[in-house]
Amino acid sequence: MKRDSYGPWAFFILLTAFAIGGCADDRERDYVTDSTLLAKNECPPGAAKKGECPEPPPPPPPPPPTGTVEPDLPGVSTDVMRTPMRSAGTPEGRMLVADPKAGMILRVDPSYLLPDQGFEALGKPLSVALLGDAIFVGNADGRVIDVYDAIGGGYRTSFGAGRAERPADIVADTGLALLFVLDSKMKQVTVFEENGTMVRTISAPGSGTGQLASPVALGLDPVRGELLVSDYGDAQASASVKIFSYDGTYVGFIDGAGTCNFMGCVGGFSRPQGVFVNPADQVFVTDGLLATVEVFTRATLAKVATLGGRNTGFPELRFPTDVFVNDAGDVFATSYQSGTVEVFPGGAP
Amino acid sequence: MSARTTYRTAIASMGMTVALGLGFPSEAEAQVEPKHHECHACHDLHGGGYAALTAYATSEDLCLSCHSEAGPVDYPIGGIPTPIPRQTGIHDGSKHSSPTTCWNCHDHEGEARGATHDNFALIPKIRTTPNTGDMLVEFTARTGTSSFADGDAMYDGVCEVCHTATSEHRYDGSVGGHQAGSDCTQCHDHDGGFQGAGGGCAGCHSSTQGSRRAVVSEFDRKSHHVDWALAGYAAADSIPDSDCESCHDQAQHQGGTVRLKNADDASVMDYTGVPGQLETFCAACHDADGAGLAGGAPFSDGLTPPNVTDNWASSSHEGMGATCGDCHDEGHGSLKVSLLAPATVASTAPAYAEEQEGFCFSCHDSDGPATSDLATVFARPINWTTLAAGGNSVTTYNDRHDVQHDAQAVSGALIECTSCHNPHSDAPAQPYILDPDPSDGHVVGTDWYISEYQAAGDVQSEFCLDCHDGSLATGTADHATGGLVNVLTAWINQDGMGQQAGGAGLLAGTGWASGDVLACSVCHLPHPNVDQDFDLTNLFSIVDTTKSKDGSTYLPSVLDRKGTQTSFTYSITDDSDGTGVQNGGRMCMSCHDRTGMITKGDCWNCHYHGSRF
Numbered sequence: 029m030k031r032d033s034y035g036p037w038a039f040f041i042l043l044t045a046f047a048i049g050g051c052a053d054d055r056e057r058d059y060v061t062d063s064t065l066l067a068k069n070e071c072p073p074g075a076a077k078k079g080e081c082p083e084p085p086p087p088p089p090p091p092p093p094t095g096t097v098e099p100d101l102p103g104v105s106t107d108v109m110r111t112p113m114r115s116a117g118t119p120e121g122r123m124l125v126a127d128p129k130a131g132m133i134l135r136v137d138p139s140y141l142l143p144d145q146g147f148e149a150l151g152k153p154l155s156v157a158l159l160g161d162a163i164f165v166g167n168a169d170g171r172v173i174d175v176y177d178a179i180g181g182g183y184r185t186s187f188g189a190g191r192a193e194r195p196a197d198i199v200a201d202t203g204l205a206l207l208f209v210l211d212s213k214m215k216q217v218t219v220f221e222e223n224g225t226m227v228r229t230i231s232a233p234g235s236g237t238g239q240l241a242s243p244v245a246l247g248l249d250p251v252r253g254e255l256l257v258s259d260y261g262d263a264q265a266s267a268s269v270k271i272f273s274y275d276g277t278y279v280g281f282i283d284g285a286g287t288c289n290f291m292g293c294v295g296g297f298s299r300p301q302g303v304f305v306n307p308a309d310q311v312f313v314t315d316g317l318l319a320t321v322e323v324f325t326r327a328t329l330a331k332v333a334t335l336g337g338r339n340t341g342f343p344e345l346r347f348p349t350d351v352f353v354n355d356a357g358d359v360f361a362t363s364y365q366s367g368t369v370e371v372f373p374g375g376a377p
Numbered sequence: 378m379s380a381r382t383t384y385r386t387a388i389a390s391m392g393m394t395v396a397l398g399l400g401f402p403s404e405a406e407a408q409v410e411p412k413h414h415e416c417h418a419c420h421d422l423h424g425g426g427y428a429a430l431t432a433y434a435t436s437e438d439l440c441l442s443c444h445s446e447a448g449p450v451d452y453p454i455g456g457i458p459t460p461i462p463r464q465t466g467i468h469d470g471s472k473h474s475s476p477t478t479c480w481n482c483h484d485h486e487g488e489a490r491g492a493t494h495d496n497f498a499l500i501p502k503i504r505t506t507p508n509t510g511d512m513l514v515e516f517t518a519r520t521g522t523s524s525f526a527d528g529d530a531m532y533d534g535v536c537e538v539c540h541t542a543t544s545e546h547r548y549d550g551s552v553g554g555h556q557a558g559s560d561c562t563q564c565h566d567h568d569g570g571f572q573g574a575g576g577g578c579a580g581c582h583s584s585t586q587g588s589r590r591a592v593v594s595e596f597d598r599k600s601h602h603v604d605w606a607l608a609g610y611a612a613a614d615s616i617p618d619s620d621c622e623s624c625h626d627q628a629q630h631q632g633g634t635v636r637l638k639n640a641d642d643a644s645v646m647d648y649t650g651v652p653g654q655l656e657t658f659c660a661a662c663h664d665a666d667g668a669g670l671a672g673g674a675p676f677s678d679g680l681t682p683p684n685v686t687d688n689w690a691s692s693s694h695e696g697m698g699a700t701c702g703d704c705h706d707e708g709h710g711s712l713k714v715s716l717l718a719p720a721t722v723a724s725t726a727p728a729y730a731e732e733q734e735g736f737c738f739s740c741h742d743s744d745g746p747a748t749s750d751l752a753t754v755f756a757r758p759i760n761w762t763t764l765a766a767g768g769n770s771v772t773t774y775n776d777r778h779d780v781q782h783d784a785q786a787v788s789g790a791l792i793e794c795t796s797c798h799n800p801h802s803d804a805p806a807q808p809y810i811l812d813p814d815p816s817d818g819h820v821v822g823t824d825w826y827i828s829e830y831q832a833a834g835d836v837q838s839e840f841c842l843d844c845h846d847g848s849l850a851t852g853t854a855d856h857a858t859g860g861l862v863n864v865l866t867a868w869i870n871q872d873g874m875g876q877q878a879g880g881a882g883l884l885a886g887t888g889w890a891s892g893d894v895l896a897c898s899v900c901h902l903p904h905p906n907v908d909q910d911f912d913l914t915n916l917f918s919i920v921d922t923t924k925s926k927d928g929s930t931y932l933p934s935v936l937d938r939k940g941t942q943t944s945f946t947y948s949i950t951d952d953s954d955g956t957g958v959q960n961g962g963r964m965c966m967s968c969h970d971r972t973g974m975i976t977k978g979d980c981w982n983c984h985y986h987g988s989r990f
Contacts, residue, residue, distance in 0.1 A: 111445075111446065113446055113447055128446040129446075152446065154446055168446065194450060196449075212449045213449075213450050242449040243449065244447065244448065260443075260449055301447060316438065316442050317438055317439060317442055319438075346438070347438050347442065347447065349447045364445070365437075
């Protein structure tokens with residue numbers, strides 16, 4: 029899952045677990061592990077020894093108010109959007125979109141699929157993330173991450189010099205207050221704390237297992253504690269979405285449901301772009317050339333649906349570059365070449 | 378000569394050698410021209426879902442999957458990282474009725490290495506054009522010979538072969554060939570659909586464009602709009618279009634007029650070079666709300682324009698019919714300070730008078746149009762002291778405020794007309810700025826130094842003291858030796874402000890009384906000699922004749938050395954001069970009966986600022 033809407037939700041699950049019997053009784057327990065166990069309706073080891081494991085928790089309620097604020101930015105003309113690229117969801121289900129040609133960060137109203145608020149960013153904004161009361165923007169010209177106030181859009185500061193040569197995507201884990209920045213030029217992901225302090229790097233350039241050949245975008249699964257990196261691949265590696273744990277351990281990859289043999293791979297990704305993981309453990313991947321949103325189950329990595337495609341009727345995507353799924357299951361995709369945001373209501377193909 | 382030839386024949390002669398390598402070029406590899414793509418970059422060689430490109434992707438989608446912000450890197454074009462825009466921006470729009478795609482100019486044939494050509498950027502040797510058939514294209518350099526449109530008689534430049542209706546560089550050379558041999562994409566880049574704005578305003582207007590002069594270099598002048606260095610740009614030609622568009626409306630670009638945009642209401646006017654047209658336009662930014670629609674700062678430097686219009690409507694200059702364009706020239710830049718006119722004439726070192734007092738004197742002289750002639754009085758020889766008040770040997774005092782270089786070079790002092798005057802607001806009712814030294818926190822006419830001045834409403838004396846209070850205004854300097862007395866302190870603490878009670882020997886008929894506090898102007902003038910009553914230039918700008926308290930009556934000097942009344946006047950040239958000594962006494966004795974002191978010599982040996990006037 030991408031951005032902030034799922035992390036706080038998982039945290040709420042933990043709080044609920046505490047309230048109904050202390051299942052996750054160890055406050056020092058790894059957040060990701062506990063969430064995973066709860067999601068699987070299993071009892072943490074500590075609680076099992078005590079015999080205190082309660083009945084399975086009820087279905088999670090809607091996400092409570094979180095520390096991440098709903099952006100409130102200056103108004104903009106609805107025709108200002110030119111090349112919507114990376115996006116981030118907001119607590120109230122809107123989208124923040126980085127538009128490099130317009131040079132702006134735009135807030136998109138999901139009802140009209142048009143920008144209603146935004147601000148001019150420094151340099152060329154490639155990517156955007158929302159964390160706490162700040163908007164983080166990957167600035168391709170400045171080669172840094174610029175930080176803006178989520179309320180008003182005022183510039184605060186920058187960080188990441190030397191780690192953001194081409195900050196193609198940013199995702200945020202709101203529960204852990206971590207930012208993951210993909211530098212597509214250095215072919216590496218760098219993890220930052222909210223204040224810009226570097227934590228670690230993930231992966232390295234290359235065509236081998238767990239390496240990044242031509243990475244372009246990121247997705248986040250805070251429940252599993254995983255980072256998903258879309259990669260064009262190269263002569264040695266087909267296009268894929270590579271999966272890493274937060275600590276950088278390579279977990280696996282999604283090949284786009286292609287079939288591979290000694291002659292090569294057939295039917296996989298073409299130009300995989302933006303990635304999103306929803307609470308239902310589904311992975312959504314946009315493909316620029318196929319003009320689709322491909323849907324996979326995270327558990328099996330099997331493809332379960334394809335949304336869009338060329339000549340398939342409305343809504344038609346033109347080089348989709350990112351995807352966001354709201355709580356209602358509506359799938360939104362930024363369509364870079366048509367300069368629009370399109371929606372598949374309820375995720376229907 | 379026409380470059381028509383036969384496409385198929387040429388293809389056959391090229392001996393295509395498309396590389397069958399795999400993988401995307403690295404950024405370093407892509408810096409080298411010409412670059413031939415590897416098959417894998419676009420094709421899955423073994424049946425991938427996008428092998429048949431026409432079924433799964435348009436050519437520009439495929440190109441843009443790498444050559445855009447959405448790709449892994451901005452693959453350079455000609456060594457310059459150049460993301461290409463989405464379809465609607467590529468070489469169509471206002472100049473082409475139908476979309477033009479990447480493949481119309483770049484294709485596989487362009488990757489083939491020919492015997493005589495090895496064009497850059499996948500440009501084929503033979504291009505089938507919309508209106509002129511197959512044309513030979515030579516594109517082996519980005520500038521000079523064989524570049525975009527090199528100006529030779531072949532007309533085989535990649536920018537020429539299709540054009541049949543452009544105003545420059547047509548396929549047959551029938552019209553002009555501006556910027557021949559230049560890199561066309563510096564102005565007509567992919568990002569702007571090759572429409573000429575792509576290189577930015579600065580890209581074109583760095584050189585002459587038709588009847589338009591090159592203006593970008595004017596932003597390097599001594600004064601200019603847009604502080605590009607402050608904005609973080611390396612040079613003036615990096616000024617973004619948005620800065621230019623703060624003033625220039627582009628809706629009818631190349632329409633033959635300069636269209637200036639009002640920053641407050643976005644209204645547009647055609648500027649025809651008449652200075653009077655500019656006032657409303659300039660005032661739109663130089664008012665209380667700055668560049669209103671732009672939120673205060675019109676340019677990327679973030680600077681808020683100085684507000685010069687609050688009192689302009691009631692100013693003397695406006696009253697004379699002056700407008701912005703009478704004093705300020707080009708909006709882009711001037712070789713003098715403050716965009717002063719004429720912009721193309723620099724002031725002369727070391728005095729730089731043309732941008733300082735000389736600029737003011739050009740109007741404030743004997744032939745106007747200003748009514749006050751300051752040029753003449755400042756042109757008088759400077760009287761310097763050799764023995765100043767109190768018997769101190771100070772040679773850096775003279776008869777004026779040191780606005781001229783000749784005075785400054787001797788005294789080390791520095792002051793300019795604008796230290797005291799604001800040309801945008803000074804008016805007969807308020808002929809000087811109210812707070813000449815904001816740095817000291819004292820605001821003239823507000824927190825009064827001397828209560829008696831406050832009671833009398835003597836703002837002018839407070840104005841003098843704002844600088845003569847021991848704290849000089851920014852942009853001014855004290856004398857190199859024998860610095861200014863802190864008149865404020867001396868005046869209050871030592872001099873008693875001239876109000877010493879009893880024994881002053883005040884003469885009848887002067888109007889002055891014991892206990893009166895003297896205004897500065899009773900004894901001094903701001904400019905030398907403009908009292909003009911008797912055309913004398915006295916040290917310390919001392920009035921040439923004292924007047925009664927109400928200013929209505931000249932007060933005669935009582936006696937000369939021999940006890941004889943001679944005239945109203947006194948010429949105070951130097952305390953070391955016998956005449957000067959005598960005349961100093963004459964001045965004092967205009968009001969004070971001190972005939973008994975006549976033989977005591979110069980009054981100022983004992984009485985001066987700081988020594989009990």
